[in-house]
Amino acid sequence: MKALLINGSPNERGCTYTALAEVSKTLSKHGIETETLYLGKQPVAGCIACNTCFKTGKCIRNDKVNEIINALDSIDAIIVGSPVYYAGPSGQLTAFLDRLFYAAGSRMAGKLGACVVSCRRGGATAAFDRLNKYFTISNMPVVSSQYWNQVHGFTPRDVMKDLEGLQTMRTLGENAAWLLKSIEAGAKAGIPKPEYEEKIMTNFID
Numbered sequence: 001m002k003a004l005l006i007n008g009s010p011n012e013r014g015c016t017y018t019a020l021a022e023v024s025k026t027l028s029k030h031g032i033e034t035e036t037l038y039l040g041k042q043p044v045a046g047c048i049a050c051n052t053c054f055k056t057g058k059c060i061r062n063d064k065v066n067e068i069i070n071a072l073d074s075i076d077a078i079i080v081g082s083p084v085y086y087a088g089p090s091g092q093l094t095a096f097l098d099r100l101f102y103a104a105g106s107r108m109a110g111k112l113g114a115c116v117v118s119c120r121r122g123g124a125t126a127a128f129d130r131l132n133k134y135f136t137i138s139n140m141p142v143v144s145s146q147y148w149n150q151v152h153g154f155t156p157r158d159v160m161k162d163l164e165g166l167q168t169m170r171t172l173g174e175n176a177a178w179l180l181k182s183i184e185a186g187a188k189a190g191i192p193k194p195e196y197e198e199k200i201m202t203n204f205i206d
Helices: 015-029 064-074 091-107 124-136 156-161 163-188
Strands: 002-007 033-038 077-083 112-119 150-152
Touching (some): 015 033, 015 112, 015 150, 015 156, 077 091, 077 124, 077 163, 112 124, 112 163, 156 163
Parallel strands (some): 002 033, 002 077, 077 112
8 A cells, every 4th residue: 555645845845744744654654655756846837728638648748747647556545735825735736736636537536635734824724625625526535634634833843843733644644544454455355446427517507
């Protein structure tokens, strides 16, 4: 079993990394393999709605989005981390996720999804809500914790003083590990995956 942690902060080892690392340590304690993807400091291109991915299953831009798409079969959980900018996630992260889920959303079903957000003071729950929408439109079970998955602080040292926030990260890791093992046990017991109807798409025009 493997969990992919995506660090959507331009600061490689900042507050967001500190939160994700706490989740990762808990998952590792339970024998869950983890990998952390750092998006870097360079701009991430947004989706241009060319729909090429509908034919190829990949994005036309050959970057980290396609790297993750190629590795999806080996990934059982995706945990996304972001700093809070103006009560929302980082722009480079949402650009990355827009393209990833648009190109490969149909392959996300059954994988666990979770997000963590880091803020100095406010806006965390709005960013948290925005990120969870990627999972809930893709048939992904969303992993919860004892509180909304957020840490507070201006520096990693501040975050390490947020004892409740760090505990929330560890609880998230505990719940994710339990769910991954439960899904694995269910598969071994012969419990089939959900069968979905053919998707119906409508608009609001008579």
